[in-house]
Amino acid sequence: MSDPLATTVRRAVWADWWTRLSALTVLLMIGLALAADLLVSLEGQSLRPDTSVLGPTGLPAEGPSADHWFGVEPLTGIDLFALVVHGARTSLLIGLAATVVAVLLGLLIGASAGYLGGWWDRIVGWTTDVIFGFPYLIFLIALSAVTPPSVPKPLLLVIVLGFFGWPRIARVVRAQTLTLTQRKFVAAARVMGAGPWHVFRTELLPNLWAPVIVVSTLSIPSMIGLEAALSFLGVGIQPPTASWGRTISTAIDYVEVDPLYLIFPGAALFLVTLGFNVVGDSVRDAIDPRSAGRI
Amino acid sequence: MSGALPAGAPAAELAGGAPLLELTDVAVRFATGGGAVDAVRSVNLQLAAGEVLAVVGESGSGKSVTAMSLLGLLPRTAAVSGRAVLAGRDLYGLTAEELRRVRGNEIGMIFQEPMSALNPVLRIDDQLIEAIRVHRDLGRAQARDRATELLRLVELPDPARVLRSYPHELSGGQLQRVVIAMAVANEPKLLIADEPTTALDVTVQAEILELLRDLRSRLDTAILLITHDMGVVADLADRVVVMHDGEVIEQGDVHTIFNAPSQEYTRDLLGSVIALSAQPMEIDTVESAAEPVLRVRDLSVVYGKVRAADGVSFDIAPGEILGLVGESGSGKSTVAGAVTGLVKPTAGAVHFDGSDMNRADKALRRRIGVVFQDPASALNPRATIGDSIAEPLRLHRVLSGSALEDRVADLLRSVQLDPALGRRYPHELSGGQRQRACIARALALDPDLLVADEPTSALDVSVQARVLELILRLQDELGFACLFISHDLAVIERLANRVVVMHHGRIVETGPTASVLYAPQDAYTRRLIAAAPVADPVVQAARRQAWRAL
Numbered sequence: 001m002s003d004p005l006a007t008t009v010r011r012a013v014w015a016d017w018w019t020r021l022s023a024l025t026v027l028l029m030i031g032l033a034l035a036a037d038l039l040v041s042l043e044g045q046s047l048r049p050d051t052s053v054l055g056p057t058g059l060p061a062e063g064p065s066a067d068h069w070f071g072v073e074p075l076t077g078i079d080l081f082a083l084v085v086h087g088a089r090t091s092l093l094i095g096l097a098a099t100v101v102a103v104l105l106g107l108l109i110g111a112s113a114g115y116l117g118g119w120w121d122r123i124v125g126w127t128t129d130v131i132f133g134f135p136y137l138i139f140l141i142a143l144s145a146v147t148p149p150s151v152p153k154p155l156l157l158v159i160v161l162g163f164f165g166w167p168r169i170a171r172v173v174r175a176q177t178l179t180l181t182q183r184k185f186v187a188a189a190r191v192m193g194a195g196p197w198h199v200f201r202t203e204l205l206p207n208l209w210a211p212v213i214v215v216s217t218l219s220i221p222s223m224i225g226l227e228a229a230l231s232f233l234g235v236g237i238q239p240p241t242a243s244w245g246r247t248i249s250t251a252i253d254y255v256e257v258d259p260l261y262l263i264f265p266g267a268a269l270f271l272v273t274l275g276f277n278v279v280g281d282s283v284r285d286a287i288d289p290r291s292a293g294r295i
Numbered sequence: 296m297s298g299a300l301p302a303g304a305p306a307a308e309l310a311g312g313a314p315l316l317e318l319t320d321v322a323v324r325f326a327t328g329g330g331a332v333d334a335v336r337s338v339n340l341q342l343a344a345g346e347v348l349a350v351v352g353e354s355g356s357g358k359s360v361t362a363m364s365l366l367g368l369l370p371r372t373a374a375v376s377g378r379a380v381l382a383g384r385d386l387y388g389l390t391a392e393e394l395r396r397v398r399g400n401e402i403g404m405i406f407q408e409p410m411s412a413l414n415p416v417l418r419i420d421d422q423l424i425e426a427i428r429v430h431r432d433l434g435r436a437q438a439r440d441r442a443t444e445l446l447r448l449v450e451l452p453d454p455a456r457v458l459r460s461y462p463h464e465l466s467g468g469q470l471q472r473v474v475i476a477m478a479v480a481n482e483p484k485l486l487i488a489d490e491p492t493t494a495l496d497v498t499v500q501a502e503i504l505e506l507l508r509d510l511r512s513r514l515d516t517a518i519l520l521i522t523h524d525m526g527v528v529a530d531l532a533d534r535v536v537v538m539h540d541g542e543v544i545e546q547g548d549v550h551t552i553f554n555a556p557s558q559e560y561t562r563d564l565l566g567s568v569i570a571l572s573a574q575p576m577e578i579d580t581v582e583s584a585a586e587p588v589l590r591v592r593d594l595s596v597v598y599g600k601v602r603a604a605d606g607v608s609f610d611i612a613p614g615e616i617l618g619l620v621g622e623s624g625s626g627k628s629t630v631a632g633a634v635t636g637l638v639k640p641t642a643g644a645v646h647f648d649g650s651d652m653n654r655a656d657k658a659l660r661r662r663i664g665v666v667f668q669d670p671a672s673a674l675n676p677r678a679t680i681g682d683s684i685a686e687p688l689r690l691h692r693v694l695s696g697s698a699l700e701d702r703v704a705d706l707l708r709s710v711q712l713d714p715a716l717g718r719r720y721p722h723e724l725s726g727g728q729r730q731r732a733c734i735a736r737a738l739a740l741d742p743d744l745l746v747a748d749e750p751t752s753a754l755d756v757s758v759q760a761r762v763l764e765l766i767l768r769l770q771d772e773l774g775f776a777c778l779f780i781s782h783d784l785a786v787i788e789r790l791a792n793r794v795v796v797m798h799h800g801r802i803v804e805t806g807p808t809a810s811v812l813y814a815p816q817d818a819y820t821r822r823l824i825a826a827a828p829v830a831d832p833v834v835q836a837a838r839r840q841a842w843r844a845l
Contacts, residue, residue, distance in 0.1 A: 193660035
């Protein structure tokens with residue numbers, strides 16, 4: 001007999017053609033990100049600038065071709081396909097890693113606040129309120145400006161995005177923990193002599209996965225979007241690391257003469273966030289029957 | 296009594312002997328994700344004016360679905376067929392508008408949970424006046440007079456105060472009286488009462504049943520009584536319909552059904568009813584020369600201003616079963632919480648084998664097992680049954696590997712479950728099977744004391760008796776002491792050597808089971824025992840007289 005939760009999630013993702021397509025898009029993007037180096041070397045290109053493919057004005061001499069599948073970047077001549085697939089790697093890595101940080105913090109803090117209650121619960125409550133109301137975008141911009149360049153930007157983004165992401169997860173986990181604690185199986189474990197850690201691991205955690213899976217699949221696209229926004233503003237990922245947000249930012253200047261430059265990274269960002277959102281939504285409908293059927 | 300009927304009722308038809316309500320070939324089918332489910336199949340029954348017809352059955356028998364179909368209150372996935380004729384009109388053929396005029400006017404409804412049947416943010420007067428004015432062209436002042444009259448009819452003292460109250464300011468029994476007042480506001484021909492006393496304490500239940508009986512004779516209203524409680528049936532019903540698995544198994548006069556049931560299922564159902572015996576049972580008393588395994592002294596637990604337990608003291612000898620009886624709010628669950636260490640005493644102490652439970656360590660806790668009321672809540676839904684039973688063994692590192700698996704299989708066998716069920720999840724088991732698994736878990740560490748908090752009250756009647764037998768047999772084999780908590784005196788009589796009766800947080804009476812149940816000294820205990828209905832219409836009629844005399 002397989003775990004009912006895994007079956008529910010699998011069924012939800014495979015439920016209809018729309019979510020199936022979205023799941024495939026997400027899988028495709030993950031595949032692109034993993035195989036970025038291989039694909040780019042198959043194409044016969046790299047992330048190195050190459051001015052020989054540019055015309056006299058600095059614009060690409062020609063559009064997409066057998067050599068350059070998506071064309072090249074104006075001014076530098078970097079292969080656009082290489083930028084997009086390496087950008088996928090950056091986006092997904094930061095989106096997933098920041099979500100993992102947020103989920104770990106949110107689970108531990110939320111569950112302990114809900115189970116232990118008292119002063120710890122009050123402190124957690126205040127902290128989440130403060131972080132929710134915090135103008136974090138401005139904070140992130142300022143922080144990026146003052147951090148020394150020796151700190152790797154991806155690591156900084158993961159930590160900071162993860163830090164601002166945990167309150168959302170902690171709130172859901174705390175609420176779920178409060179209802180679970182009313183259930184008698186938690187009381188049964190306590191009567192047996194189980195301590196808080198044992199109760200968390202064997203009683204609470206298996207029942208918390210369902211809501212955590214939902215909030216985290218919905219948190220990945222928002223993390224990806226935030227990274228793109230920060231890179232767009234020039235305070236996120238710095239060159240030479242590829243980033244969709246930064247490429248989109250430069251492409252805005254060329255939208256009239258070279259629209260494909262904007263379309264490829266823009267479409268990639270759009271598809272991956274849409275894919276995660278659709279999958280997250282249908283998983284939520286499957287796990288939480290109250291939200292299903294509402295249009 | 297035809298004057299009580301609303302104007303325009305086809306009184307001639309009723310007088311002519313035609314039934315008030317006639318169900319012909321009623322079937323209800325639910326469309327679900329996994330195909331259609333036939334909840335009710337070819338039900339035929341009749342109800343005469345002024346008659347009380349009890350529809351009895353276990354959960355899932357289709358009794359509530361049948362009743363709800365009359366008012367068009369089933370979910371949209373339900374497809375109803377057949378005919379339900381009320382005073383010459385087929386209820387299934389009515390439009391939504393016509394049905395609305397029937398509801399509350401020709402048919403009144405009494406729900407199981409009076410608290411959820413009333414709107415918590417509106418005062419009683421607003422709700423009652425609304426119910427009156429929906430069907431009658433009355434001014435507010437007139438409707439208010441009528442509301443006061445109705446509250447007098449349901450024997451609520453001080454109607455003016457009740458009208459000003461919000462639902463949370465009234466007790467469960469008072470609320471059910473308000474709900475009944477609403478249901479009879481327009482003098483309906485038919486009252487549907489869906490488990491009207493299940494959520495109430497036994498002393499309040501007796502009063503509500505008395506009120507229903509009284510209203511029936513005063514208003515000449517027919518009552519369709521939906522219940523699983525054979526004691527309630529014996530108390531109130533004229534005729535009985537037994538349902539099982541969506542079908543009518545048997546129907547007939549209440550005396551025939553109870554004394555000479557023709558069907559096997561009815562006999563089983565009646566046979567499994569746990570009822571107080573007519574004369575004292577022979578119950579052994581355990582020699583209490585030995586040092587008590589549990590000693591509770593002057594235990595008080597205070598929540599805010601509420602004294603949930605107030606100076607409670609009792610002992611349990613090794614191998615003794617102590618029954619703790621009380622109604623809701625009596626403090627019996629608080630006492631259980633203090634014994635298991637889940638609730639901190641405000642004053643007094645609980646000593647288990649000489650050690651204070653307040654400072655209990657893991658080694659002491661493993662010697663106490665607990666069984667809770669609702670097995671669905673007491674098992675982790677994401678853990679297999681086997682893992683749940685193995686948990687105490689793993690937690691205390693008693694066994695591991697194949698020895699652990701063997702022990703879990705043994706435990707499952709000892710509670711008469713197939714060891715293969717250990718790989719299943721709780722939702723794949725029935726209520727009775729789940730409770731057996733909970734018992735296996737509680738006994739996994741071979742405890743010296745088992746605390747059982749209402750272990751059978753969430754189960755169907757036919758399952759209750761078998762679970763009680765299991766607890767008795769295991770207690771006999773393993774010799775643990777047991778604190779058995781219940782609101783049901785009949786259950787206590789089956790099991791307990793001694794009884795403690797609690798009321799409002801205090802112990803009012805304590806003694807050997809037979810003497811407490813058959814020669815109660817305290818006034819409250821006497822009322823409690825007299826109020827418990829017995830599943831025999833003749834005996835129950837006599838008990839009712841005795842109860843009225845108290």
